[in-house]
Amino acid sequence: MMKRTAYSLKDIAARFGGSVQGDSAVLISQIATLDSAQSHQIAFLANSKYRAQLDKTSAGAVILGAADADATTRPRIVCDNPYAYFAKLSAFLNPLPVAVAGIHASAVIGEGAVISPGVQIDAHVVIGEGAHIGANSVIMSGCNIGAGVVIGENARLYPRVVIYHDCVLGNNLIAHSGVVIGADGFGIAMEEGRWLKIPQIGRVVIGDDVEIGANTTIDRGALDDTVIEDDVKLDNQIQIAHNVRVGAHTAIAGCVGIAGSANIGRYCRIGGSAGILGHLQIADYVEVSSFTLVGKSIRERGSYCGIFPFSKTQTWRKNAAHVRHLDEMADRIKQLEQQIELLKK
Amino acid sequence: MMKRTAYSLKDIAARFGGSVQGDSAVLISQIATLDSAQSHQIAFLANSKYRAQLDKTSAGAVILGAADADATTRPRIVCDNPYAYFAKLSAFLNPLPVAVAGIHASAVIGEGAVISPGVQIDAHVVIGEGAHIGANSVIMSGCNIGAGVVIGENARLYPRVVIYHDCVLGNNLIAHSGVVIGADGFGIAMEEGRWLKIPQIGRVVIGDDVEIGANTTIDRGALDDTVIEDDVKLDNQIQIAHNVRVGAHTAIAGCVGIAGSANIGRYCRIGGSAGILGHLQIADYVEVSSFTLVGKSIRERGSYCGIFPFSKTQTWRKNAAHVRHLDEMADRIKQLEQQIELLKK
């Protein structure tokens, strides 16, 4: 392990803001949880609900909000948004390895490909003809970049990412291992009892500052493009079908499936394993709960849910059987109401 | 970009049928949507419901059905199945690159492997001992073909497909990046508090004209084989467990999970993120909605669904709580009915 540099609370506040309370000379070299932090580490309290953890922490210092400033006597940085502060400080203390410019001898670079200055291309990478890799990007081992692909600056492709031909990816892209961008969308037409394949001639176009989790797949458009806008964050194992648009700043948790031509707004948050059917419109600032299937367009911002509540299997069996008879149940209630009206007369 | 060849409507109709109305000399070089098509492009109207789009299109020509033939004055091809027509014309205008015969220097070919004439094997491919690759197939970079695998003619494996040993794949297979065929099925037996692994000694056997989407996995059989019949179309991130059979011409959308030994009929359509439990029988021509779990065999063709309807989270909270009390609710209705009967007497 490399030796870590330590910074005083005073240094840290000078860099990232916030006010120091307690000993500002305390030296910090890493971030940790309240539970596990030691004297050279700084922890954070993002939610007042977990205040009690402050009592037991051995952290050298704590990041917290004004409301919790007096909940500990440890050295601390008081700031508006402790979670964001933690994110920024952690990024500072844990920088990603810088690109080491160069092309590994085993990489295969297609004719006419442009490898910009500062680019790192690792072992067994394949870059297609005419592809363009932006400055200081890192293409790790075994990645496959198709012909004509354009990748922005400071991109980071972890091992074994595949980008199909002609896709366009923005600056600062992070794509984790197993990501597949630009595979054919699922387009088939039935004729005389057999399927015909519909060529998928659109591309995937991805904005700046996008992160894509491991084994997530984003299909190329059938005719027009599939579009992922700036600052979209995608977790692992998400499936985005052809011609979907995901609006800027939207975050999508793992295992979500989005069907073809769905149009998702900006600043949405989609919970894990949720689904969105094809051709739907989702407004900006919509939150969808985990495991919810969105089967109609959502025109109004807000939080949406559709989950069958779980219970002990025995209980579930008793209750679930009635779901198949709700219509009959509703009829019986109506009849009861009518009969009561008659009786009352 | 390559220069595209243009064809007159007359040429196109001579090749693919349909009758031309309007100027049959119009030159067409590409397909596009009604929305985005330009004068050298042909669009299509597959559903009369979208007729209004015809008014605004700038397409050089349109493919449509007889019922819509008079809905535009643009040059047009009138045919029985506009969607299939579009598929065939698009395939003609957008042919896949032809295999460039040859084996890249970095590929590793096992002893006794048979590489048929016309086969293209790209960089960093590994072909196992005794594997057989059919004529004119394309094995793109980083694919791994296990020992004893048989692949038919004109197959197309995109980068980083893995086929485990002894699997058999038909002609015209398309397998997208990240596909894994023939990994061990999930077979374990508990003994004295520990799991024993059950060797998976069956294979995966895949018919002709099958397409498999990115990151889809198909496990090898435990004892007998897992079977995917001709003309099956699988979208991305589908999981097919050991000893499943998928009948010919069935199409399965993304993220579907099919448990072990399920037997799915021919011409079925399974919606995205649906699930089918193990050992079930699904008849031919069954449609399963997205997100539906099929928990019992389906003996009769038709359309099946089981989705909790979504709503605003606030509304959902009020309603969902009652799901856990449906049995009690049903009891209370029964009691009400009995009491009313008594009162009526």
Add this chain to the structure above:
Amino acid sequence: MMKRTAYSLKDIAARFGGSVQGDSAVLISQIATLDSAQSHQIAFLANSKYRAQLDKTSAGAVILGAADADATTRPRIVCDNPYAYFAKLSAFLNPLPVAVAGIHASAVIGEGAVISPGVQIDAHVVIGEGAHIGANSVIMSGCNIGAGVVIGENARLYPRVVIYHDCVLGNNLIAHSGVVIGADGFGIAMEEGRWLKIPQIGRVVIGDDVEIGANTTIDRGALDDTVIEDDVKLDNQIQIAHNVRVGAHTAIAGCVGIAGSANIGRYCRIGGSAGILGHLQIADYVEVSSFTLVGKSIRERGSYCGIFPFSKTQTWRKNAAHVRHLDEMADRIKQLEQQIELLKK
């Protein structure tokens, strides 16, 4: 195909226990199902419910429990746990290929990496700086092992597995193709309308005797580690988020998603496509049905379920509509009850 060795029932019982009934000299060289077994194969009956299949089998011998010992006159091995017996015998008859020690010329081994005796490293593998590969492990083609990774003895990584830096994997690990271990967890913080990335500085730590199915992903911890304990069995396409703990001997079926910091007990069984929300506690010996979302902690062992029952789409439409009005329905029942009370008086 290699020639198989045959063993007499007597030999087999000497090795694995059980009592032989009928001709103990029968020679067996492979396992098969009751349906497909031939005279040189042994089949098994793990569940008395399938007894009828004994009548039609052509198996040379059968493994079964005492309760079924007289249900056939074929040569047979009677034992306590026929399924476990079958697992052990099959493992004996179908041993995995032994590691062939050596490093393929195309593999790239980082500085300071330790490759223990007996290790097999196939083509196009990349081993990072300072990684440690335990004795007799097999790293198949195209795997990528990050810097500082520790892998135990007798591990088996199928082609194109990716392990990110610093993860620790136990002995006898089996990881199937497309597995990604140690990618960044999904950690983001919103500040002024943009997402900040939270560095993921924990690791993944995996015990002994773990198997991980194709295309499954296990994210590294945000600050502390993600932990998979001994003898955990994971099927394909499972997503395990950062800081999850999966207790020893737990088995998880395909396509399950487990959100961040969930803590799952020992000896649990999670059905396919189920989900577990973040920060929940699941007790030991909990069974969760396929497709069930666990939205609250489970403190008590037992079986849990939450699935919307499927039906013909027509029927579903009628019933599902009422789910959105259950609260109103409950109100109407209460009113009916009150009115009946009044009428009775």
